[in-house]
Amino acid sequence: MPITTPAAGSLMAAEIAEQPDVWRRLLAETRAADSDLARAADLIARYRPRFVQFVARGTSDHAALYGKYVAEIGLQLPCGLVSPSTMTAYGARPDLAGVLMIGVSQSGGSPDLVRSLEVARECGALTIAVTNKADSPLALAAAAHVDVRAGVERAVAATKSYTAQLLTLHLLFDRVRGGSGAAAAALPGLGEQLLAADDRVALLAQRYRFATRLVTTGRGYSYPTAREAALKLMETSYLSAQAFSGADLLHGPLAMIEPQVPVLAVVADGVGGEAMGHVLPRLAEQGADVFCVGSAAAVERASVGVALPAGASEELSPLLEILPFQQLAQHLAIARGGNPDAPRGLRKVTETL
Missing domain, CATH: 3.40.50.10490 (Glucose-6-phosphate isomerase like protein; domain 1)
Known part of the structure; x- marks a missing residue:
């Protein structure tokens, strides 16, 4: 049989359309008291961070920026976006005691993000990975991992993984502040x-x-x-x-x-x-x-x-x-x-x- 080439944009269109179902899945699977999101939220609550840092690239960097707004407004914690090269290229080893560092990545495979979390953990930070792949290097480098459950993303331009990251960060911080995630049900x-x-x-x-x-x-x-x-x-x-x-x-x-x-x-x-x-x-x-x-x-x-x-x-x-x-x-x-x-x-x- 001849191989059929997908029409231009069909993969991106399908993944855009899939997002409401991704959100439903994420809302359902993170509701349990023993979900990966619940465990990460419990770690954060017990750690009581004094500062939150995010490390990410590309589309995930925009999700991290959203997370910064949520944490600063909802948790009343100062936040920042990490420049990975300070630790990976320049060799900086800052004192990160009391710092929560969250790595956000669709694939969890970018070496500079992985190394940033490794260094942060060595320097005293509580590290959380938010990815679309539970067995990724970033997930394994962190103290805890939260799966955004977007499913396989075939189009190069990220769509469903981005909004899944946004919802995951909202649910994570909402849980830390004692919420149930009910506001996202609609x-x-x-x-x-x-x-x-x-x-x-x-x-x-x-x-x-x-x-x-x-x-x-x-x-x-x-x-x-x-x-x-x-x-x-x-x-x-x-x-x-x-x-x-x-x-x-x-x-x-x-x-x-x-x-x-x-x-x-x-x-x-x-x-x-x-x-x-x-x-x-x-x-x-x-x-x-x-x-x-x-x-x-x-x-x-x-x-x-x-x-x-x-x-x-x-x-x-x-x-x-x-x-x-x-x-x-x-x-x-x-x-x-x-x-x-x-x-x-x-x-x-x-x-x-």
């Missing part, structure tokens, strides 16, 4: 409702078919969404995409905004969305074409956009916010003649030292 249904707008996003993608550069922006919990949206467009459509917090955008970069530079803005309900209220009028003054994902009121103020369904807290909104941007990246890549399942020059596991 997410799968809301995700399915949002993904049903795929045809509309495909049509909107044609609007940016000839764009050469763009800007993404958001604030608070939504800032990681802006960064991940930029990465997805860069790696699938080969666009020059720059991500800024809404605050940073107004401190200089606004000057480069013009009608030929589309802006993808995340303006969800909540404190972060309210903070973006000062940004949208300034973008309008620059004549920007704004694609907004967020509240219905914010979308009405933009050029075009996708309104988020009501029902998710501001902390959980990023799991929904990224879905239209994933769809946009997939459809835009195809419209530009590419294949988002196999971006040129990229591999599923990137090895950095």
